[in-house]
Each structure stands twice: as C-alpha cells, then as structure tokens.
Amino acid sequence: MDPENGARVAPRLPMLLEAVLNVGSDLDLRATLQHIVDTATELAGARYGALGVVDPERGTVTELYTSGADDEARERVGRLPDGHTGLIGHLVQDPRPLLVPDLSADPRAAGLPPGHPAMRSFVGVPVRVGAEVFGNLYLTEKRGAAGFTTDDLALLRVLASQAGIAIGNARLYETARRRERWIEGAAACTTALLTGESAEDALMTVAEQARVLADASAGVVLQPTAEGGMEIVAASTPDDPADLLGAVIGPGSPVLEQLLGGEPVFVEDSATDERMTTHVRDRFGPSMMLPLQSGGRLIGTLALPRRRGGPPYTAADRLLASQFASQAALALVLADSGHDRERLAVFEDRDRIARDLHDLVVQRLFATEMMLESTRRRASAAPDAPPDLDGLLGTAVDELDSTIQEVRTTIFALQQPPADAPAGFRGRVLRETAGAAALLGFQPSVHFTGAVDALVREPVDRRLLTALRGALAAAHRRAGVTAVGVEVDAKARMPDGRPGVRLTVTDDGATGNGRHGTTVTWQAPL
Known part of the structure; x- marks a missing residue:
C-alpha cells in the first residue's frame, strides 16, 4: 500500500479493528451473519450491503442477509437471486474479489429483478470458512464518492477473512446444538x-x-x-x-x-x-x-x-x-418385542387360569352334580320322600350343569388371544357355539337373519346370550344329540307387531317323554 493510500486507510483502521473484534462476539449464526453485513456496509461507507450464503452442492444462493434496504424495498425485490446470473452469479462461479466502478457499463451486471434499487458502484469479496466458500459479501452505492476504491476492497478482504473465522465458530456451535437437539429428541x-x-x-x-x-x-x-x-x-x-x-x-x-x-x-x-x-x-x-x-x-x-x-x-x-x-x-423393534413379551405373559396367565378352572372348579362341580343325581335317584325310590324333593334336586342338577357349561365356555374364551375376542353380537354367538362344540363333539350350525350386530344391543344381547348358554347346556345333557341348530332372526316381529329379535335353538336329542327333537325359542323387542 503506497503512502497516499495508507493515509486514506489509516483513519478507518480503528473502525476496522473494532469491527474485527465485534464480528465474532455472537455464537448465533444468523446474528453473526447480519452483524457482518451491517459492519461491512458501515466500514466501506456503502448505501446497500448483502451477504449471500452459497450452497456448495447446488451452486445457488440459499440465504441473503441485507443492510440498508427497508422491508418495503426487500418486498419489491421479491425472490432471492438464483446465483447463476449477474454479478452475484459471477462471484458464485468465480469467488474472487471484484470491484466494478460502473454497473451500467459492465455486461455481467445484467439480470437485476424488477423493483431492485438503482445501483452504480459495486464491490464484492468471497467469505471463506477454511478452504470452503461460505458465501459472498456484496456492497453497492458508495456514499459521498463516485465509487469504491482499492482501499475499500482491501478493508473488506480483511473483514471477510475475520468473518470466515467467526462464521466457522458459529457453524460449529450451531452444529453442536443441532446434534444435541437430535440426540435429545431421539x-x-x-x-x-x-x-x-x-x-x-x-x-x-x-x-x-x-x-x-x-x-x-x-x-x-x-x-x-x-x-x-x-x-x-x-x-x-x-x-x-x-x-x-x-x-x-x-x-x-x-x-x-x-x-x-x-x-x-x-x-x-x-x-x-x-x-x-x-x-x-x-x-x-x-x-x-x-x-x-x-x-x-x-x-x-x-x-x-x-x-x-x-x-x-x-x-x-x-x-x-x-x-x-x-x-x-431400533426403539420400535424393542417396543414391539416388549409388547410381545407382555402379551405372552398374559397368554400364559390366561392359560394357567383356564387349567385351574378345568382341573379344579369344573371337576368339583361335576362331582357335586353326580352326587346330587345319585341322591335324587335314591330319594325318588324312598317311600317317605317329600313329593317336591325330586323336583328340587332336579333343579339343582340343572343349575350345576348350566354352571359347568358356562365355566367351560369361559375356559374356551380364555384360551383365545385377546385380539380374537369378538366385539359384535354375531361374534359372541359364534364364540358360544364354538365353546359348546368342545363339549358336544360337533359344531352347531348357526344362521343369522338381518343386521344382527347393528340391531341387537345392550341389554337384549346379554339376555339372548344367557338363553343361548342355557339351551346349549340342556342340549348337552340330553341323550343322543347329534345335531344342534342356532338361529338368530333380527327381523322377527313380537306378538304385538313391534320389531324384535328371536333366538331359536333346536336339537335332535331324546326328551323325557320318549320323543326326539327339542326346540327352544326366546324373543325380545328391539
């Protein structure tokens, strides 16, 4: 730098030193970038300043920080420069210091968008972080002078060099914080x-x-x-x-x-x-x-x-x-494995309860039923037995048999996975008949008429299921039963004409009066 240039630069050295000290005072990257462009604009005495961040993969400007233009002026300019045209594109493609005294006389200055402020003088320098070009610093419209000088360019190069260090530190800090957020989120x-x-x-x-x-x-x-x-x-x-x-x-x-x-x-x-x-x-x-x-x-x-x-x-x-x-x-796999272990524990517990019910409760109930049946036969043969004793014992035997049927149905339900538990009335009827099949030795036939799941609701469905269990238990007690039919008609009519639902259970077993075949019907209004 010659003495004349040094004399011109010397008054601005304190300002440059202050700018160098201040430019790295903030670790927030966006605040650092805005501070750089504001400092450069003031240091060079420019009317407008901008710092364009370059995407090295795509060769485009991804962010633009400006100084000197108000919100209205920025809104008139609109979109970001694409980084391929004009002097901004030239600096992206060829990141070297650039000084243009008169933009109107330079063919590279084409491509300014409509609404862009009028500009004449221009200076631009790349901002490097290590060996990588992070972006470019652009200044236009030198205040109080015809254009920017080589002294301005020299000052801006010093500032850009220090700005690169500050940006590198801010980027490291931001990367660390971002990584921390991702780790905490994970x-x-x-x-x-x-x-x-x-x-x-x-x-x-x-x-x-x-x-x-x-x-x-x-x-x-x-x-x-x-x-x-x-x-x-x-x-x-x-x-x-x-x-x-x-x-x-x-x-x-x-x-x-x-x-x-x-x-x-x-x-x-x-x-x-x-x-x-x-x-x-x-x-x-x-x-x-x-x-x-x-x-x-x-x-x-x-x-x-x-x-x-x-x-x-x-x-x-x-x-x-x-x-x-x-x-x-990995967390999804572990969570899924945990759910599988919990479900397996539930299945094992349900299986244990089912075994206990079958091995202890059902066997005791069956033994009690046999004792009552034997007592009933002996009492009916005794000459001094009360006349209603046979009926009372018969009722007790029927109740025990019905209880055994319900417990066995519960055992069957416990042995099914929870996901298989039916939600609708149709599914519950099918589950009851499937449970009875284990006792009868064959599968009862089931027929539905009408929109059963939509029409049969609480408390009618519970009453129907209770009646169905009783009818299936009675069929199991009868001798010679080889077929059972279950029909649920949701289009049935009550005797008074109201819409209702009818449950009919038929079997081909022998009855007490020597006839074969039994039909049990139960109905309720909807």
Whole structure:
C-alpha cells in the first residue's frame, strides 16, 4: 500500500479493528451473519450491503442477509437471486474479489429483478470458512464518492477473512446444538416408545418428533402393503393430516425400489420430481425419505417433506435425520418385542387360569352334580320322600350343569388371544357355539337373519346370550344329540307387531317323554 493510500486507510483502521473484534462476539449464526453485513456496509461507507450464503452442492444462493434496504424495498425485490446470473452469479462461479466502478457499463451486471434499487458502484469479496466458500459479501452505492476504491476492497478482504473465522465458530456451535437437539429428541422418542405405547401411537411419536427436529412441514411414516407398495399409516402436520393418511406409493415406483432396498431417498422438489407419485406431492418441496430398519428388517419409511420453496436439506441435516431414523427403528423393534413379551405373559396367565378352572372348579362341580343325581335317584325310590324333593334336586342338577357349561365356555374364551375376542353380537354367538362344540363333539350350525350386530344391543344381547348358554347346556345333557341348530332372526316381529329379535335353538336329542327333537325359542323387542 503506497503512502497516499495508507493515509486514506489509516483513519478507518480503528473502525476496522473494532469491527474485527465485534464480528465474532455472537455464537448465533444468523446474528453473526447480519452483524457482518451491517459492519461491512458501515466500514466501506456503502448505501446497500448483502451477504449471500452459497450452497456448495447446488451452486445457488440459499440465504441473503441485507443492510440498508427497508422491508418495503426487500418486498419489491421479491425472490432471492438464483446465483447463476449477474454479478452475484459471477462471484458464485468465480469467488474472487471484484470491484466494478460502473454497473451500467459492465455486461455481467445484467439480470437485476424488477423493483431492485438503482445501483452504480459495486464491490464484492468471497467469505471463506477454511478452504470452503461460505458465501459472498456484496456492497453497492458508495456514499459521498463516485465509487469504491482499492482501499475499500482491501478493508473488506480483511473483514471477510475475520468473518470466515467467526462464521466457522458459529457453524460449529450451531452444529453442536443441532446434534444435541437430535440426540435429545431421539432419546425422548425411545423413552416414549418403551413406556408401553400402542403400535399406532409409537409410529405417531416417531413422526411428530422427527417433524419438529427437522423443521419439516410434515412427518410421515409409511409401511409396506400386501400389494407391494407403501402406505402412509401415521402423519404429523401443524394442520389436519387426514388427506395424508392412506396415501399410497404404488408398486414399481423407483422411489419404492430404493426404500424397500433400505436406501434413503433425497428429493429436491417433491412437486416436480418424476419419481414422486402420491397425490399429495404438490404440497411439498425438499424431502427426505429414510428407511426404518433394524437388523436387516424393514419396518417402514420416515418421510420429512418441507413446504414448497422451503430451504433444501443440508448434508448435516441428512446425516442427523438418518441417525435418528436408525435409532427410532431400533426403539420400535424393542417396543414391539416388549409388547410381545407382555402379551405372552398374559397368554400364559390366561392359560394357567383356564387349567385351574378345568382341573379344579369344573371337576368339583361335576362331582357335586353326580352326587346330587345319585341322591335324587335314591330319594325318588324312598317311600317317605317329600313329593317336591325330586323336583328340587332336579333343579339343582340343572343349575350345576348350566354352571359347568358356562365355566367351560369361559375356559374356551380364555384360551383365545385377546385380539380374537369378538366385539359384535354375531361374534359372541359364534364364540358360544364354538365353546359348546368342545363339549358336544360337533359344531352347531348357526344362521343369522338381518343386521344382527347393528340391531341387537345392550341389554337384549346379554339376555339372548344367557338363553343361548342355557339351551346349549340342556342340549348337552340330553341323550343322543347329534345335531344342534342356532338361529338368530333380527327381523322377527313380537306378538304385538313391534320389531324384535328371536333366538331359536333346536336339537335332535331324546326328551323325557320318549320323543326326539327339542326346540327352544326366546324373543325380545328391539
């Protein structure tokens, strides 16, 4: 620097030193970037300043921090520069200091959007973090002078060098904080999954945690379908996710082939990427689709789409989200194993109760029934027996036999998995007849008429089931029974014309008067 230039720069050295000291005072990256552009604008005496953050993968400007332009001016400019045209594009492609005295005379200055403030002089310098170009610092419109000088350029290069160090520190801090948030989120997700949530709640927990951590518009979990595709089974969005649930990626999709192969898929723009085939793709832009797999087993896919025009995912975002997906998949497997162990414990307990009922309660009841039957026969042969004793003992025997039937039906129900327990009246009737089949030695035939599940409700269904158990127990006691028929008619009419339900149980066993075949009918209004 010659003496004349040094004389011009010297008055600004204190300002430069102050700027260098202040530029690294904040570890928040956004605050640091805004402080850099404000400091550079003041130091160079510029009217307008901007700092464009460059995406090294795509060669585009992803963020722009400005100084000197108010909100109205920024709104008039609108979109971000694409990083491919004009002087901004030139600096992105060729990151070297650039000084332009007159923008109107430089052909590289073309491409300013409508509404952009009028500008004449221009200076730009790259901001490097290590060997990587983080972005470029642009200043225009030198105040009180015809244009920027080489002295301004020299000062800005010093500031850009120190800014690179400050940005590097802020980026390290931000990366550490982001990693910490992902680790905490993964730990919270794992804790929630291992506390006994249902399968649906577990998938929703994964979707919700991932959406918040990735700053995505939606968190979606897809699972393979029987047809070979993938369906959205859990979705978390700030709005109603109903239109997302049930969306399917059809078989044969290139995206699907990658996902089923356990490979992640990264999409720049869901709306325009030909690989995306779901009907909701138009709503989203950048997206990550990460396989949820553990030990070679594919559980599903975690998709994290951002809004249209949203910032693309960085390499760090992809790495952290992939690590989260791996841990979430492991937690899902562990949670599923825990549920299986709990269900196995329940099955073992139910089986033990069923064995105890059969080996202890039923045998004792049966022995008591035999004793009463023997007493009944001896009492009926005694000349001084009370006339009503035979009837009383017969009633006691019938009650014990009915109780044995109900206990055995309960034993049969205990031996079925809880998921198989019927919810509707039709299913409960079928369960009762299946339980009776174990005692009768054959399966009773069952016939339904009308919308049984829709029409037969509490308390009518309980009364019908009690009557059915009694009729089946009576059929079991009769000799020579080889067939039992059960009919439930939900279209029956009561004697007074009201709608009702009729239960009819028939068998071909012998009756006490020597006839064969018995029909028991029970009906109730609906």
